[in-house]
Each structure stands twice: as C-alpha cells, then as structure tokens.
Amino acid sequence: TGAEVIVTSSSREKLDRAFALGADHGINRLEEGWVERVYALTGDRGADHILEIAGGAGLGQSLKAVAPDGRISVIGVLEGFEVSGPVGPLLLKSPVVQGISVGHRRALEDLVGAVDRLGLKPVIDMRYKFTEVPEALAHLDRGPFGKVVIEF
Template sequence: AGMVESTGEGVTRFTPGARVISTFFPEWIDGRPTADARTLPYKTTGGYFQGMLSEYVIVNENGLVAAPETLDDAEASTLPCAGLTAWFALVERGHLRAGQSVLVQGTGGVAIFALQIAKAQGAEVFVTSGSDEKLARAKQLGADYGINRLKGDWAEGIYELTNDRGIDHIIETVGGENLRHSLRAVAVHGRISVIGVLAGSEISLPAGELLLKSPVIQGIGVGHRRALEDFVRAVDVTRLKPVIEHRYRFNQLAQALEHLDRGAFGKIVLTRE
C-alpha cells in the first residue's frame, strides 16, 4: 500500500497522489485467470512480478486498486492477500448469506479476516484453535463459539454445537488429513474452501461421505482485481478494521518472519517508518 508518486505515458486509472494497494495477481482482472489445464495461473506479485518490500516500485496500473478511505496504509496492505482470500471464499465464490454458519480454522491472517467478514454478513461463526487464549480473543471479535482442537475431536464438538446439522461453510486452512475432519463437520450440501496446506498438500477423502453429503469443495487461490475492489468498498461501508498484531519496520524483516513462524493472531505488517 502507498501513494502514486508519478505516472507514465498513457496511464488513465490513477493520478499522482492517489492512495493505492497492489493486487496479488496483476493480470487477473475478473472472471477466470489466464491459464490452461497444463499451465497453472501463478503470476503473482512477489513471485513472477516484483514484490512490495521497497520504498518505490514500478507497477502496471492494472495491478493496483484504490485504497479504502477508512484504513491507513498499514491496515490497507493486509487486504490484497489474506483479506481477499477470505472474501473470495465466503462472498465471491461462497455466496454467504445471513444466518448461515461458518467454521474458521485457526487465528491467522486469513482466518481472522474470515471471522470478521462472516460476522459482517450476518453469519454464525465457529473457530477452532489449539490455544484457549486465542479462542478468547476470537470471541472478543465476535466469534459465537470456540473449540480447542487439542482437547478432543473437534468435529464431534461441531455436531454437539449444531445439533448434528454441521457447518454451511468451512474455511479449511490446515489441509492434509484435517480435510477428512472438515468433511465430517460440513453440512449436507455445504461448502469447504481449501486455502491452507500446513499439514500437507496431499489430500484423500472417503468416497461414501463425499458422495452422500455432496459438498462443494473449492480451492481458493486469493482472487481477482474486481473482487478486491468489491472488498475495498465493503470495508469502507462496514468499517471493518484488520487485526494487526504487530507493525515492524522494513529493517526488522527477520523479526517479522520469526513472528510469522510462531503464529500471529491476525496479521503482521512491515512499514517504512
């Protein structure tokens, strides 16, 4: 996130002085990304394209959107990846409706954004975590129920809390064998958004449960620019405030990465000043 310093010839979307945030996929504007069955769509900022850990960057105008008016630059910088991932899963692809139930796994950046977005949409939110302290913090943000995944079978906990109905939409941030538990916990014809692979990238599921419950299982790879623009407008309207556990300076990158390894509650950010 930052301010446009100057523009090149032919630039029409922004003028100097505009506050902007980057997009995760600079070339993915809307609809389907440019790719095919063989070539995966992974031309990302900070990967294929230049990253943002710099005082000045040169980017194509199509890889930027207007920053939300209600957030400062540090807060706005959390939207293009973690925030948009949660928004894309729940709203853009998930069509979340008021009164539905959402299960958020963990309390990292995507998870906390999912909690906030789900509550803003009028959903009932369940959170799993291995920390009672983090579950208490999640409830302070509006979570309706917290389940400590280290104190028993969390899917059984979902059965008890929902009278066996299960969860309409699960934000799956763990992957691996955990997806089997998400399949157990999801409601009939519910939805599982697969976002993280912390427990492993290989997935296998029991066919009977998958066929009879018939959930939508969708992979979420962040999202396109139009969805980010929608999300920015929603942030301004709802006054959603990203949860930032700590702000580090550019020269504190090593400490910031160590914090990530320990597991942040919400986001950490790097600032120039």
Template sequence: MKAFAIQGSFGLDALRPIELPDPKPGPGQVVVKMKAASLNFRDVLVTKGLYNPKFKLPLVPLSDGAGEVVDVGQGVTRVKPGDRVCPIFNQRWIDGALSPAKVRGALGGELPGVLSEQVLLGEDGVVAVPPHLTDEQAASLPCAAVTAWNALFVEGRLKAGDTVLVQGTGGVSIFALQFARLAGARVIVTSSSDEKLERARSLGAWETINYRTTPDWDAPVASLTRGEGVDHVVEVGGAGTLARSLRAVRIGGRVSLIGVLSGSAPELSLFPVVMKQVTAQGIFVGSRAMFEDMNRAIAANGLRPVIDRVFPFAEARQALDFMESGGHFGKIAIRF
C-alpha cells in the same frame, strides 16, 4: 532505493538487504512508495523455496502492501500522485474467471514483490485504500482478506443465518470471522490456544473449540449444529484437517480449500464428499473486482483488520520468523 531480496539460494538466511535503482514509470505504469507490507504463510514458503523452487533469483518477496502513488506514466487515468493504494495480489486477474495466464501474475513470485521502498506496477494492478484504514491495516488486505471474501461471498454465496467454521486465528481465518459476522452468520472458531479463542469471541465468534484439548473437534461441531453440520468450512489446515472438515460440513455444504498448514498429501475417504454432496472449492485469492467490492463493504461498515504485531522494515527477516512460528493472531505487518 532499499529492498530485501532472496539472493543466491532459497532459505530464510538468504533474505538480505539490497540496493536497487529507483523505478521509472512507462506508459500505463505507476510508481508506489510503500508505506507498509504484510505477511502471508506463502511468503515463508516462497523464501524457503517450498512454494516454487523454480522462481528466478534474486527475488523481492511479499505480495501485500500499501503505499502512495508518487509518479505515473503516460496515459494513466485510474490513479494520480498522492493516492493511497494497495497492489492486487495477482496483477493479471482484473475480473472474470481465473485462467492460466492470470495465474502467472502473482507478486512476490512470478513478479517482483513489495518488500521494497518503491514498486513499479501497471495502473490496472492497484486499488484505492479504504480511507479509514491505517497503512498497516490496508497492507493486510490483498491476499488474506480477498481470499476470505472470495470463499464466503463469491464462491460461497454466504447468507445471513448460515454457520461458518474457521480454522485457527491467522489472517484468512480472522478476516473470515469478521466478514461472516458482517453478513449475519454464526461463526465457530478452532484454535490450540484458549487465549486466542477468547480474542476470537471478542470479535464475535459464536462458539470456539480448542482442538488441542478436543482433537475430535468435528464431534462438538455436530452437537452445536443439532447434528446437521455447518454450511461453510474455511479450510486452511490441509491434509491434517480435511477429513474432519468433511465430517463437520452439512449435506450440500461447502468446504473452501485455502491453506496447507498441516501438509498437502491427504489420505482420506472421499465417501463424505459423495454421500453428502459436498462442494470442495479451491480458492486462489481473487480478482481486482472482488477486491474493490470487498473494500466498499469494509468502508461502509468501518471494519478494521486485526494487526498482531508491526516490525520495522530493517527487521523483515524477524517478521518472517514470527510468521513461521505461528504465534500471531490476525496479521503481521512491516512498517517502511
């Protein structure tokens, strides 16, 4: 079977096609024929060696995909051949709290990823696809969607009438916008592109702020919320945005720390955290149980993920280049 792997050394140029033997399932295992995959910024960092330079090479990257079960091993009862499934991001986090053992089970890193025509997984490591979704839409769910769901509903306990600030218009942020709207929350979206902000409004954004023309974007957030601040911030920027997020959140509010797009070594005052009793919560995707809860909500509401562009399998490197450029709105997919 065909796959792509990071070979020899890290770097985007090191991602090259490779031939691998077709997998055979053992007891409790399933073989999934991949139909589509999707990208996260993590995939760029992994490929370039910036996520964890100690990952063993060659490495098949990417954590997110969707496909069809084509073979099962002895004792498998959760799925059967013909089922449409997604792998879960962290193959060892089924339910409950995160632990050191569960952290080390992520696809496209500690474990081989999904940029391969077939993948071998444990039966516990897959979930059923919401039936109304295309393969590309389903492939966008495992990392970005579950992360947004965890931040808002599991850790964040979002309720109707809350105000949410989401940064940018990438995968996590757009899912957060869509999920928050389902719950009856108001959403403020920031971006450097007026065109992207207009698209965010079409998805239900309450207000939008161009952070390029309004670099002190925490000030209009305060005005929009009558000086109180927002209930939740979906923080994907990192060092370059965290200080403003802490100023934009209300007393007793929550900042969900998800991304490091602008760096990871902030020099900031912690007084706002203390004086405003802010909860700053790291979010590392989520469990299979969260994924299944999220899928029920997606199916019940007919929600469709936003796919910006679909690349053919042979153009996986070009897809990573596009992800690195930051020009996308929503998710980038690869069709097998």
C-alpha cells in the same frame, strides 16, 4: 449476518481473542474432538460452511464436519499442499469443496469498497520494522492471530 461462528484452535489465547471479535463458540482442538463438538453445537447437522486453513489431512476432518450440501473453502495449506480425506462423506454429503485464490482486479476493488462501506478493520497481531523482517517471518511460523505487518 445471521451466521453462528464456531472457531477451532489449539490455543486458549487465540480462542479468547476470537470471542472478543464476536465468535459464538470456541473449540480447543487439544482438549476435545472438534468434529464431534461441531455436531453437538449444530444439533447433529454439521457446519454449513467451513474455512479450511490447514489443508493436508485437515480436509478429512472438514469433510466429516460439513453438513449435507455444505461448503468447504480451502484457503490455507499449513499442513502441506497435499490434501486428503475420506471419500464416504464426500459421496454421501455432496459438499462443494473449492479453493480460494487471488481474484482479478475488479474483485479486489469490490472487496475494498465493501470493507470501506462496512468499516471493517483488520486484526493486526504485530507490527515490525523493515529491518526486522527475520523476526516477522519467525512470528508467521509461530502462527499469528491476525496479520503480521512490516512497516517501510
């Protein structure tokens, strides 16, 4: 609670869905520079916490947009496993850049317990039958909004 959520996407439809889920701001990356817009929305401070899902050169944009002493959590590699970015913001802002990976069993149990207590519901974009695995994988390639579920 208390977070002001800014979502970036190249899809108006996905931004609308993010608003429906409670996002405070949406930035269409195709229509404006998202780093500049983050600064405008934060009074020139930058974002305190960025979830970096693109990887690749996207990390460079996140380094520009992060606030001093902020955090960038790298949780995806949509643009490739090699990440790159300018060293200036890294040296001047001292952000924490961390990779997110699968934790141990106890961490998963704690997470599941928190999800149950809070009543969180996952966003499911589409459900497929087991016989439709190729279609489900193609959906993943198109960039779903939420989870793609394969039912057995």
